[in-house]
């Protein structure tokens with residue numbers, strides 16, 4: 054079974070379309086939240102995920118779009134985009150977002166946006182946070198997002214601290230031994246200095262993970278952001294992958 058794992062799409066339809074084309078024939082789509090927020094296409098992105106039958110979890114920006122007080126902690130650009138998203142989402146989009154759980158145990162794997170102990174807030178960036186995440190989930194695989202940076206953490210079969218594994222394009226990570234916390238990176242607003250959309254292909258039989266980057270028409274999303282009256286910084290940062 055081959056699964057495309059996506060996260061932090063952030064209402065960027067051209068980026069999602071490029072990922073769908075690049076992923077090719079897969080058996081399932083899993084997402085780790087922040088489907089909306091920042092970007093100009095919340096309804097279109099949700100419609101596309103519905104068509105794909107994607108399963109996944111809610112993110113802090115999805116919660117903000119649904120009226121959560123979490124929005125008060127957002128920076129001014131994110132705050133403005135969240136209020137804009139609240140105004141433009143359709144009843145269908147809202148209904149789909151409302152139904153997303155904070156944590157999902159799916160086929161023995163855990164999906165969450167931030168971390169299992171703090172699904173909407175924690176950015177996992179240290180070995181101790183990654184280890185704590187893996188200790189809280191059943192099974193050997195946890196998928197998450199939120200940092201917008203593609204990365205893997207591994208605890209070996211004999212235990213010990215979590216060790217960072219930098220994903221490189223064209224090289225698979227072997228998942229057959231140990232426990233893993235995998236972050237596919239962001240489809241719609243990468244922040245690792247590479248503007249291309251990031252996602253992950255999981256092969257459950259071969260027990261491998263492959264990270265992919267795919268170029269998309271960034272200009273199209275930038276134009277739509279400006280046309281919608283969203284903050285200009287949300288457009289310019291897409292060109293830098295920051």
Ligand code: ZN
Pocket residue numbers: 061063087112114199201
């Ligand atoms: Zn995000």
